[in-house]
Amino acid sequence: MLLVGAGFAGIYLLDRLRDEGFKVKTHEAASGLGGIWHWNCYPGARVDSKADYYQFALKDVWHDWDWSERFPGWEEMRAYFRHLDRKLDLSRDICFSTWVRAARFDEAERLWLVESETVDGTKVETRAKFFVVCCGHGFVPYIPKFAGLDAFTGACYHTAQWPQKGVSMAGQRVGVIGTGASGIQVAQEAAKVARSLTLFQRTPAMCLPMRQRTLDAADNRRLRETLADSLKARENSYGGVDFDFDPRLAVDVSARDRDALFESLWSRGGLDYWLANFADSLSDPRANAYVYEFWRDKVCARIQDPTVAELLAPTIAPHPFGTRRVALEQTYYDLFNERHVELVDIQTNPIDEITTQGVRTRNTEFEFDLLVIATGFDSVTGGLTQIDIRGADGTSLEDKWSTGVRTYQGICTAGFPNLLFTYGPQAPTAFCNGPTSAEYQGECIVDCLRSLRDKQITRFEARIEEEKRWGELCRQLATPTLFDQANSWYMGANIPGKHREMLMFTGGLPLYLEELRKSHAAGYQDYLLD
Numbered sequence: 001m002l003l004v005g006a007g008f009a010g011i012y013l014l015d016r017l018r019d020e021g022f023k024v025k026t027h028e029a030a031s032g033l034g035g036i037w038h039w040n041c042y043p044g045a046r047v048d049s050k051a052d053y054y055q056f057a058l059k060d061v062w063h064d065w066d067w068s069e070r071f072p073g074w075e076e077m078r079a080y081f082r083h084l085d086r087k088l089d090l091s092r093d094i095c096f097s098t099w100v101r102a103a104r105f106d107e108a109e110r111l112w113l114v115e116s117e118t119v120d121g122t123k124v125e126t127r128a129k130f131f132v133v134c135c136g137h138g139f140v141p142y143i144p145k146f147a148g149l150d151a152f153t154g155a156c157y158h159t160a161q162w163p164q165k166g167v168s169m170a171g172q173r174v175g176v177i178g179t180g181a182s183g184i185q186v187a188q189e190a191a192k193v194a195r196s197l198t199l200f201q202r203t204p205a206m207c208l209p210m211r212q213r214t215l216d217a218a219d220n221r222r223l224r225e226t227l228a229d230s231l232k233a234r235e236n237s238y239g240g241v242d243f244d245f246d247p248r249l250a251v252d253v254s255a256r257d258r259d260a261l262f263e264s265l266w267s268r269g270g271l272d273y274w275l276a277n278f279a280d281s282l283s284d285p286r287a288n289a290y291v292y293e294f295w296r297d298k299v300c301a302r303i304q305d306p307t308v309a310e311l312l313a314p315t316i317a318p319h320p321f322g323t324r325r326v327a328l329e330q331t332y333y334d335l336f337n338e339r340h341v342e343l344v345d346i347q348t349n350p351i352d353e354i355t356t357q358g359v360r361t362r363n364t365e366f367e368f369d370l371l372v373i374a375t376g377f378d379s380v381t382g383g384l385t386q387i388d389i390r391g392a393d394g395t396s397l398e399d400k401w402s403t404g405v406r407t408y409q410g411i412c413t414a415g416f417p418n419l420l421f422t423y424g425p426q427a428p429t430a431f432c433n434g435p436t437s438a439e440y441q442g443e444c445i446v447d448c449l450r451s452l453r454d455k456q457i458t459r460f461e462a463r464i465e466e467e468k469r470w471g472e473l474c475r476q477l478a479t480p481t482l483f484d485q486a487n488s489w490y491m492g493a494n495i496p497g498k499h500r501e502m503l504m505f506t507g508g509l510p511l512y513l514e515e516l517r518k519s520h521a522a523g524y525q526d527y528l529l530d
C-alpha cells in the first residue's frame with residue numbers, strides 16, 4: 001500500500017495500517033514530518049485551533065506532551081511531530097523529499113503504478129494494491145498572474161514556500177499581498193520589526209481575537225485531567241472541536257440574550273465566535289447580520305482612522321460573516337494605528353504590475369525590499385489534481401473534476417478503483433479540525449481496507465449512482481447555508497476557471513461519520529466489489 005503525505009492524516013494511517021498488518025510505505029515531498037507545518041514556516045505561522053483539540057488522541061501520545069502556548073506556532077508544531085515520530089516510530093516507513101508525480105491503475109494487474117521523483121531527480125516507480133493520497137487541502141500555493149512578478153529584484157516568497165532557513169524582516173520595507181489568515185499572521189510579525197509595512201487588501205478578513213496565552217506545567221497537568229474525554233468528544237461536534245453551535249436561534253432570543261452570548265464567545269477567544277455561535281448564524285441572513293454588527297463594533301473601536309476602519313470592517317458586510325475562512329488575530333487591528341503601516345484597498349486601487357522595485361497600483365508606486373505573497377492555495381482539490389492520477393480507462397482525475405468534483409463519501413471517486421483520499425472534497429475537511437478528521441475519517445478508511453482484505457476483495461470502486469447521490473446530498477446540505485454568497489476558496493472561487501461549488505460536506509462531522517459507518521455496517525454493498 002502506498003500513502004502520499006506525512007501530515008496528520010498520512011501519519012495516522014501509516015501507524016494504524018501497520019498495526020493492522022498491512023505493508024505500507026509513505027512518499028512525502030517535504031524533508032520532514034508535519035504536513036502544512038513543514039511548509040508554512042513564515043514568521044507568525046500559528047495554529048488557529050486550540051492545542052487542547054489540535055492534537056492526536058491516538059495511543060495517548062498526549063500523555064507526555066506539554067504545550068507552551070494555547071495556540072502553538074509552527075516551531076512547536078514541528079517539535080510535536082518529532083514527538084510523534086519518537087512515540088510511533090514513523091520515519092522508518094517514510095521516503096522524505098520524494099514527490100509523487102503520477103499514478104495509473106493497471107486493470108489487468110489490479111495495481112497502481114506510481115511514479116515519484118526524489119529531490120535529486122531520481123525517478124522511483126512503486127506498485128501498490130491501494131493508493132491512498134493524504135495530501136491535505138492546502139498544499140498547492142496559488143499565486144495570481146501579476147504582470148512583472150519575475151522582474152522584482154527584492155526578495156519575494158509565497159507564505160507556503162517560505163525558505164526553511166528563515167528571512168529577516170528587520171528594517172525592511174515589506175509588502176504583503178493578501179489579507180487572509182497567513183497574510184494577517186505575517187503582517188503582525190512584520191509590523192514589529194520592519195521599516196514599513198504595506199498590506200494589499202482585496203477582501204477584508206473578519207478576524208477574531210485569539211486571546212493567546214502561555215501554558216505552564218500546571219496548566220498542562222490540568223488540561224490532561226480531562227483531555228481523554230474532551231478529545232473523544234470531538235467526534236460529536238460539527239467541526240471536530242471541543243465545543244459546538246449554541247442550539248438557540250439568534251432571531252428567536254432577546255437582544256439582551258443575544259449580546260450575552262456574543263460577549264461570552266468574544267471573551268473566550270479563538271474560533272468560538274464563529275463555531276459556537278447561534279445555530280442559525282451561518283444560515284439565516286438576519287442572524288448573520290447580528291453576528292456581523294457585533295463583530296464590527298468591536299473591531300472599529302480599535303481603529304483610529306474612520307476611513308481605514310471602513311475598509312477593514314465595512315458598514316455593509318462584503319459577505320456574510322463566517323462564510324470565508326475566519327482568522328485569529330492578536331494585534332492586527334491595532335497595526336493600522338501605527339505610522340509605518342499602510343492599508344491599500346485593491347478593489348478601488350488595483351495592482352497594475354509588479355515592478356523591479358515593488359508594486360505599481362492604479363494610483364501609486366510602492367518600493368519594497370521584501371514582497372510576501374499571501375494569496376492562499378488551490379484548496380481542497382489542488383493537491384489531488386497536481387498528481388497526474390489516471391483511472392481504469394486512462395481518464396485523469398483533473399479531467400474528471402474539471403466540471404465539478406465528484407466523489408463518493410469524500411474518500412474515493414468512480415473510475416479510480418483502489419484509490420482513496422483524505423481531507424479532500426465532499427468531506428468535512430476545512431470545516432473540521434485537522435487532527436480530528438485525520439483520526440475519524442482515517443479510522444473509517446482503516447475499517448474499509450481491513451474489511452476488503454478479510455473478504456479477499458482486490459478491487460473496490462465507487463458506484464456512479466452512489467456518487468451522484470452523494471453529490472446531491474452535499475448540494476442539499478449546502479443550499480440552506482450562506483456560503484454561496486461569498487467568493488471564497490470554500491467555493492473554489494479564488495482560482496480563475498475553477499468550477500464554483502461548495503467543496504466541503506457541510507452537514508458536520510457526526511452526520512458524515514454516520515454515513516461512512518453505515519457503509520461499513522452493510523459490508524460496503526454500496527460500492528462495486530470484486
Ligand code: FAD
Nearest residue numbers: 005007008009029035036048049100135136138423433434
Ligand atoms: P497536510 O498537513 O497538508 O499534509 C499533507 C502532506 O502531503 C504534506 O506534507 C505534503 O508535503 C504532502 N504531499 C502533498 N502532495 C504530495 C505529493 N504529490 N507527493 C508527496 N507528498 C505530497 N486546520 C485546523 O484544524 N486548524 C488550524 O488552525 C489550521 N491552520 C492551518 C494553517 C495553514 C497555513 C494551512 C495551509 C492549513 C491549516 N489547517 C488548519 C488545515 C490543515 O491542513 C490541517 O489542520 C492538517 O494539517 C491536515 O493534515 P493533512 O495530513 O490532511 O494534510
